[in-house]
Structure formats: C-alpha cells, structure tokens
Amino acid sequence: DAFDKLLTRVADHRPASPDPPGRAGPYMAELSLFDVHFGKLAWDGVSFNTATAETVYRDAVGALLDRLAGWDIERIVIPVGNDFFNVDNWNNTTAKGTPQDSDGPFARVFEAGSMALVHAVDRCLTVAPVELVWVPGNHDPSTSFYLVRWLDAWYRHADAVTVDRDHRPRKYIRHGVNLVGFTHGDQEAHRDLPAIMAAEVPELWAATQWREFHLGHFHRARQTVPRSTDEFGG
Secondary structure, three states, X not given: OHHHHHHHHHHHOOOOOOOOOOOOOOEEEEOOOOOOOEOEXXXXXXXXXXXXXXXXXXXXXXXXXXXXXXXOEEEEEEEEEOOOEOOOOOOOEOOOOOEOOEOOOHHHHHXXXXXXXXXXXXXXXXXXXXXXXXXXXXXXXXXXXHHHHHHHHHOOOOOOEEEEOOOOOOEEEEEOOEEEEEOOOOOOOHHHXXXXXXXXXXXXXXXXXXXXXXXXXXXXXXOOOOOOOOOOOO
C-alpha cells in the first residue's frame, strides 16, 4: 500500500515526454541490454561502479539508436530486468541471499538506474513508441518489479509508452511473421525453450514463421561458427 501511494506521488510529478514522430515503417527495434548489474562494485584493472554502469548504459543506448538512422522504425522494445540491478534488497544480496559487493546504498543505486532507464526511454521516444517488457532476473526480480511499476507511473500519461509488468517469467512479442520470447535463461533447459514457447503461446506460434528466445544471465564470450544462433527442432 505504501508503494502504491509512492507511485501516485511520482506520477503526479512526472516530466512531460515527447511524442515520437509518426512512421509507417515495418521494423521493430529491440534494445537488448541485458545484465547491466547497476550497483555492482568490481575491479579488474579498471573500476566498475554505479557511475560506470550509468555511463556505459547511456552510451550503449546512444550507439544503438545511431544504428537505427535510416530505418523506418515502427516500435522499440526494451526488456527491463534481466539483472538490470545487481542486488534485490537493502541487505545488498541477490534474491536468494548471495552477498554482493555494492557501490553505495540501495536507494542511491535504485535512483541512478531508474533515471538511466528514463533517459533511455526518452531518447527512444524521439524515434518511435516504446514498449517496456519486464523480464525478472536471478539478481533483481523484486527490484526490477519495483522499477517497472515506477516506470508505469512515470509514463502513465504518455500514450507512446506501454509497460508489460505481468508476473509471468517469460514474455512474448509478435512482429509480423516473427515471434520473440524473453526470459532470463537461468530457469529453463535451453533445449526445452521451443516446446515451452509452442505450449505457452500456441496461437502466436501458429501465426509466425521465425521464432527466437532472447536470453540474459550467461556472462561469457561465445563464438559459434558458421552461425551465431543455436537451433533446436527448427
């Protein structure tokens, strides 16, 4: 109840958001910035902290939007969560209680990450309407839920922003003959994902030709030759 009241106050003090240009283009853009880990404190020759994460995230958004120049973008999808935050509570632990090295208090990290995402959405709105999709991670399922609730209130009067904060861990978006599934990737056997998609959204499966899952969680470099995807049963 207290959080709902806070959301109402935030919504009453929201900034105005720009209206995206009207376009009839056929393309959907996705800003797949998974595993940002806002608030993580680390050192490997270079310090990684909240300020670093904010800079890297904003620069990445700008670089991706620059790549969209010349394309007629109809919609922009931004998965939110996927370990956007490094901790899930005031004790600076993950959802399962694993302690984390954190850069500063929880409240300051939450504010910095939240405003970085607002900055990203506002920049995307200069290109096309924005769809925010909550994908809970293993580090931040509660914190990222607070974030999407807050974003829903922040943009409550912005018709060009929609927020999917459904509690299901897997989300699906159809664009033309394409079906994209979103999940963090830590809960399912990857070979089971095609069957899971077909079972959970059979109507979307039947109406599409190309189907993919976009995952986070796995922090490692990977190269597959000669293609960059894994295919299971088509």
